Amino acid sequence: MSKAFKYIDIHGHANFPNYDQDREAVIERAEKAGVAMITVGTDVATSTSALQLATSHEHMWAVVGVHPTDTKEPIDFEALERLSTHPKVVAIGECGLDYFHSKLDEIPLQKEIFEKHIQLAQKVGKPLMLHVRNGKLAGAVSSVGNAYQDALHILKKYPQIRANFHFFAGSLGDLKNITERGYSVSFTGVISFTSDYDELLRSVPITQMMSETDCPFVPPVPYRGKRNEPAYVVETVKAIARIRGEDDAVIAERLVENAKNFFKLD
Numbered sequence: 001m002s003k004a005f006k007y008i009d010i011h012g013h014a015n016f017p018n019y020d021q022d023r024e025a026v027i028e029r030a031e032k033a034g035v036a037m038i039t040v041g042t043d044v045a046t047s048t049s050a051l052q053l054a055t056s057h058e059h060m061w062a063v064v065g066v067h068p069t070d071t072k073e074p075i076d077f078e079a080l081e082r083l084s085t086h087p088k089v090v091a092i093g094e095c096g097l098d099y100f101h102s103k104l105d106e107i108p109l110q111k112e113i114f115e116k117h118i119q120l121a122q123k124v125g126k127p128l129m130l131h132v133r134n135g136k137l138a139g140a141v142s143s144v145g146n147a148y149q150d151a152l153h154i155l156k157k158y159p160q161i162r163a164n165f166h167f168f169a170g171s172l173g174d175l176k177n178i179t180e181r182g183y184s185v186s187f188t189g190v191i192s193f194t195s196d197y198d199e200l201l202r203s204v205p206i207t208q209m210m211s212e213t214d215c216p217f218v219p220p221v222p223y224r225g226k227r228n229e230p231a232y233v234v235e236t237v238k239a240i241a242r243i244r245g246e247d248d249a250v251i252a253e254r255l256v257e258n259a260k261n262f263f264k265l266d
């Protein structure tokens with residue numbers, strides 16, 4: 001493998017306006033830290049800019065799709081499909097179901113758009129980057145329902161599709177349902193400042209987890225209160241190793257291997 005990187009941020013938004021003043025410096029800091037990056041679109045415009053970044057940097061790849069809270073406007077699926085065939089596009093997303101930020105009557109459309117993304121992933125032979133959030137009342141099943149259960153139900157129709165649940169924040173039961181079906185989950189820097197994820201992190205089969213920042217959001221310790229960036233994924237990886245009681249370097253290597261396998265990076 002010619003590409004030498006020690007860490008990978010499989011979900012960040014270096015394409016967002018938050019980096020307009022210093023984007024290249026941010027990317028360079030990640031490269032210097034040995035961090036490869038997957039930049040994720042949330043609509044057609046940011047999917048296009050994610051791919052632009054990926055094509056101009058060796059250790060960057062892109063994910064193209066429309067975020068479930070951005071599904072109210074009509075979506076140009078032809079444009080998404082054109083982007084998605086590019087070799088540097090390694091997954092379709094971030095797509096899925098968000099019951100936290102949505103009203104009940106928006107959910108049927110979210111499901112319809114989610115399914116269109118699955119069909120696109122199937123057509124171009126790439127995996128899915130999922131954004132799934134439970135509703136405010138959904139400890140188990142609220143009036144809104146459990147978004148993870150609903151997403152898994154929809155995915156059942158497409159058994160050949162591989163998927164990663166980004167920023168996993170469900171229950172142990174949700175995690176079990178996801179990993180038993182062969183899907184993976186990824187964790188952000190949130191795990192460095194709350195113990196809420198410890199049990200989940202210890203329960204995930206090591207081959208079914210990946211590391212991410214979701215930058216510019218949720219910076220890890222010791223960068224809390226600042227803008228997050230891909231280089232900080234190193235702190236997420238260290239937190240995973242600490243919580244699981246494993247060696248930093250071993251975990252880092254494993255997480256890179258998982259991402260290479262999942263996204264077919266070469």
Ligand SMILES: [Zn+2]
Pocket residue numbers: 011012013040094214
């Ligand atoms: Zn995101």
